[in-house]
Amino acid sequence: MDSGTAYGRKPGSHRSELTLVGAGTPAGELLRRYWHPVGLCADANTTPRKVQVLGEELILFRDGKGKPGLLYPRCAHRGTTLYYGKVEERGIRCCYHGWLYDTEGRCLEQPCEEGGGPRRDRVRQPWYPVEERYGLVFAYLGPPQKKPVLPRYECLEVLEDGEFIEADDSSIGSGGAQIVPCNWLQHWENVVDPFHVAVLHASFSGTQFVPQMSVMPQVEFEATPIGVKVTSIRKLEDGRTLRRVTEATAPTLRVVANPRIGRGGRVESIGWTLPIDDSHFRIYVAGRVREEGELGRFRSKMNGKPWAELTEAEHRDFPGDYEAQTGQGEITLHSEEHLATSDKGIALLRRFMEKQLAAVAEGKDPAGTAFTDGGALVRFAAGNFLE
Numbered sequence: 001m002d003s004g005t006a007y008g009r010k011p012g013s014h015r016s017e018l019t020l021v022g023a024g025t026p027a028g029e030l031l032r033r034y035w036h037p038v039g040l041c042a043d044a045n046t047t048p049r050k051v052q053v054l055g056e057e058l059i060l061f062r063d064g065k066g067k068p069g070l071l072y073p074r075c076a077h078r079g080t081t082l083y084y085g086k087v088e089e090r091g092i093r094c095c096y097h098g099w100l101y102d103t104e105g106r107c108l109e110q111p112c113e114e115g116g117g118p119r120r121d122r123v124r125q126p127w128y129p130v131e132e133r134y135g136l137v138f139a140y141l142g143p144p145q146k147k148p149v150l151p152r153y154e155c156l157e158v159l160e161d162g163e164f165i166e167a168d169d170s171s172i173g174s175g176g177a178q179i180v181p182c183n184w185l186q187h188w189e190n191v192v193d194p195f196h197v198a199v200l201h202a203s204f205s206g207t208q209f210v211p212q213m214s215v216m217p218q219v220e221f222e223a224t225p226i227g228v229k230v231t232s233i234r235k236l237e238d239g240r241t242l243r244r245v246t247e248a249t250a251p252t253l254r255v256v257a258n259p260r261i262g263r264g265g266r267v268e269s270i271g272w273t274l275p276i277d278d279s280h281f282r283i284y285v286a287g288r289v290r291e292e293g294e295l296g297r298f299r300s301k302m303n304g305k306p307w308a309e310l311t312e313a314e315h316r317d318f319p320g321d322y323e324a325q326t327g328q329g330e331i332t333l334h335s336e337e338h339l340a341t342s343d344k345g346i347a348l349l350r351r352f353m354e355k356q357l358a359a360v361a362e363g364k365d366p367a368g369t370a371f372t373d374g375g376a377l378v379r380f381a382a383g384n385f386l387e
């Protein structure tokens with residue numbers, strides 16, 4: 001008799017406490033305890049821009065004084081969207097009846113009311129705090145009394161000669177669309193999955209990074225106070241050893257040294273996996289570069305072409321991160337997985353998240369949040385070290 005056939009299998013399910021990002025969900029509330037990038041600084045300008053983050057749709061703009069603002073889109077008057085608003089010196093003006101809001105949602109003018117609206121102080125357009133750093137606009141969507149300091153990262157603070165900081169929003173690791181139609185956790189887990197590099201990015205699809213990456217590494221996985229650290233050791237043909245350290249840290253950071261090895265040394269850039277909603281994410285990156293556009297140029301070419309130009313047959317013949325991660329489905333079915341020894345990083349990362357969920361449930365602050373400037377400097381072990 002045949003066994004193990006697909007007949008009669010149970011419907012799959014996913015671990016919603018780890019994956020869903022909406023307000024009121026466990027992971028959604030955990031993620032709301034941190035700052036997230038919601039755009040490049042250049043995206044905040046005098047044209048109102050729709051921004052989607054953690055399942056919320058918001059409007060990003062920059063007032064005439066240069067201050068960025070992030071507001072709930074439905075005007076507090078009668079609900080039309082501020083997407084059709086006009087940005088002015090003091091804020092954004094709704095198209096319908098001209099109510100004017102500042103970057104913190106205060107209503108400054110109600111032109112259809114006698115005297116400009118004597119009761120306008122009673123109205124507050126819902127808003128979120130934003131701060132700019134590393135070429136990115138960061139927003140905090142959580143409880144105001146729990147707002148941490150926006151972290152600083154040593155790898156972006158300490159520059160070497162000739163380096164400057166650049167931000168990029170173009171796509172995921174080996175190339176793909178800017179908005180990736182699957183759950184953010186599929187990408188974050190990929191960061192601590194070093195074995196896929198030697199398969200997906202090397203033997204399966206040809207060299208997507210550099211030939212050294214095709215060597216199957218020896219790997220050590222380690223839990224850290226802010227996430228998971230992976231050390232991959234590769235013996236190279238020239239007799240040297242490449243020690244590559246990668247980290248996934250709270251809240252959604254991928255701390256991955258250049259897979260092309262580059263100059264070597266400490267990690268040059270960090271990527272934030274921004275959950276747009278439960279089934280879409282995008283990546284913002286900030287890094288130390290020596291030439292403008294350097295971050296975007298690291299994108300892999302498949303069959304000599306950038307990802308956007310691949311035919312369906314080429315996607316099948318040369319799959320990369322985008323294909324593998326979206327191939328797991330909108331939200332992967334955890335009930336159907338068989339985690340193996342090589343998946344220890346994923347198990348550790350899920351355990352890290354479980355711990356943070358428990359901390360939040362107990363009223364504590366999750367790992368990686370600091371409330372004083374002094375406590376907000378983060379150092380990583382990540383990098384490519386040739387020894």
Ligand code: FES
Pocket residue numbers: 075076077078079080094095096097098099
């Ligand atoms: S709906 Fe915005 S001012 Fe009336």
Ligand SMILES: [Fe+2]
Pocket residue numbers: 173174190196197201321
């Ligand atoms: Fe990858």
